[in-house]
Amino acid sequence: MSKLILPDMNRRLLLRGAAGGAVAALAAACRLPETGASSARGFRNDPFSLGVASGDPTPDGMVLWTRLAPNPLDPDGGMASEPVEVAWEIAEDEGFLNIVRSGVERALPGQGHSVHAEIHGLPAGRTYFYRFHAGDATSPTGRTATTPAFLSGVDRMRIAWVSCSHYEQGFFHAYRDLVEENADVVIHTGDYIYESSWGPQVRRHAVPEPYTLADYRMTHALYRLDPDLQAAAAHAPWLVTWDDHEVDNDYAGDVAEEPHVGLADFRERRLAAYQAYWENMPLRRRSMLERASGRMRVWGETVFGNLAAVYMTDGRQFRTPMACPTEEDRGGNIIARDCPERLDPERTYLGAGQERWLNSSFGRSGARWNLLVQPTLFSPFYSADPETGALTAWSDGWDGYPAARQRLIDTFAGRPESNPILLGGDTHCYWVTDVKQDYADPNSPTVASEFVTTAVTSHHTNHDAFAANVPDFPHIRHFDARERGYGLVELTGQRAEVTLRTVGEVKRRDGREKRDQARFVVEAGRAGPQRA
Missing domain, CATH: 3.60.21.70 (Alkaline phosphatase D (PhoD))
Structure with a gap:
């Protein structure tokens, strides 16, 4: 394959992705069985104030990260001492018209309400876009990629x-x-x-x-x-x-x-x-x-x-x-x-x-x-x-x-x-x-x-x-x-x-x-x- 060219992200940091009905539909589709975690709470401030990141890529996935912190400089980040369900989705396009994976993670207070979503099963050597949803909030969009297949050609x-x-x-x-x-x-x-x-x-x-x-x-x-x-x-x-x-x-x-x-x-x-x-x-x-x-x-x-x-x-x-x-x-x-x-x-x-x-x-x-x-x-x-x-x-x-x-x-x-x-x-x-x-x-x-x-x-x-x-x-x-x-x-x-x-x-x-x-x-x- 040729260089892993990834499109410009300068303006995308301001996006909050799909709103309203699309977010509600995602939350409903991804809802887990009742676990005691809060999944529908609203946030007075943006819980995704710390942004998003990805890392440790492999040929079939990567880890996607965010951390809920509506008051980021408080000792607890402004979060209550209870788990919160955070939905994530990965798409082939930045408009999220072709979503290829989605799921829900539990952000736990003992882990700073951080999310480390480990993704598997994606094709190798591809570029993807991802975001998170918690309550009525949507994160900025991030861009990531799987690595090329083992010993495959990379220019x-x-x-x-x-x-x-x-x-x-x-x-x-x-x-x-x-x-x-x-x-x-x-x-x-x-x-x-x-x-x-x-x-x-x-x-x-x-x-x-x-x-x-x-x-x-x-x-x-x-x-x-x-x-x-x-x-x-x-x-x-x-x-x-x-x-x-x-x-x-x-x-x-x-x-x-x-x-x-x-x-x-x-x-x-x-x-x-x-x-x-x-x-x-x-x-x-x-x-x-x-x-x-x-x-x-x-x-x-x-x-x-x-x-x-x-x-x-x-x-x-x-x-x-x-x-x-x-x-x-x-x-x-x-x-x-x-x-x-x-x-x-x-x-x-x-x-x-x-x-x-x-x-x-x-x-x-x-x-x-x-x-x-x-x-x-x-x-x-x-x-x-x-x-x-x-x-x-x-x-x-x-x-x-x-x-x-x-x-x-x-x-x-x-x-x-x-x-x-x-x-x-x-x-x-x-x-x-x-x-x-x-x-x-x-x-x-x-x-x-x-x-x-x-x-x-x-x-x-x-x-x-x-x-x-x-x-x-x-x-x-x-x-x-x-x-x-x-x-x-x-x-x-x-x-x-x-x-x-x-x-x-x-x-x-x-x-x-x-x-x-x-x-x-x-x-x-x-x-x-x-x-x-």
Whole structure:
């Protein structure tokens, strides 16, 4: 099939779909047996204030998301503590003249009245439109798609990937721009929300730093109220993972960055954050938080015919705590590269389970391109201690886990036909690098290509200092921390074209101005990005 071209959604966000008799007819046709859930209640305010989204597409379906919140910044979203029936429908056309699936979900108070409708049985490689109904209210219309059939022919596709969207530090121009670029899939590499206030602020969080489930629900609601985020969420299916700020800065499993915070207390905070994340993202029920184990699965593989396989990973939940912490800080620190704990071969960034999964699965779907999505910069970048001259490492990134990084590099090196590309975020900078089999040897083979996007809004203050060190790392092809934006990947069977898209001044609502900072090409069968 050709590119998964999806029609323009700009005006559709204002639609509320069919009204009056059509809504009543749908509710009657989809009515469930009496369950105690409210299905005919009216809402004083729009219960679909947070918009709609879809995610985790497969050849026969996807998950459709919304969350009822007539008063979105209230702790309970303005909802009573009772279930509510929410009808959904999927059509082949935006006018909903040809509805192909419909059903009803129960939005439960224990799940923030969120809806995660898992759809199955649709034809592969098709575009669809969807919406929800609750009481007398109808949601905005979203657009989604099933993935092409396994190993079926796909001519091209366009992926947008984003990272680090701090609400207070700017407006989400990147989200609006990727809608105009008609991305087929949106990938978020993490820091989708921020728990803390810092840096320059042009708007404010609605609640102080979150610690409870209600706090995190309100923080997610504030972000979801943003019109540019709503447009991007409704535009195409999303694939998501988290980094640290969805919970707390620089955490690792149940270990907080602050030494005075006990494991049990931080675990409760983490579970609250994870629960709110599931409630507010287009994730399947298999990703629901398991409270007994304290685990939640966000990692997995999505395959797009014979063209691409995307591997989403989780770099926070299962990692070994940071090496060589100080008495004041267990989070990320600049540490000596010869720190014995850092060099321990048993240390893991992704956890043993994800490492086994990637070792057995990566590059084996038959797809031409294999994209590994992980939160941050993968390749080494470091400096020397200004007083001693000793080389240092940043303990929170892959440089704090060199043995784990090498194990992943060895996987890439063993499967050169997989055309591996790494996508990352976190650092609020653009990076383009050669992934080397041995970074200590500049002549070592390049085994993969790495692209790290800048932040949607989150600021960076050290461009000049970083840039001064870049020439010491010949594997780095491009670096820039001065602009905000996102990345676009255009895939064909012959090449991957990567655009580093900047979006102008995020501190102003009217400051959006798109520009391509740089463009790179990776040729199939030849690892390493080349400047276009």
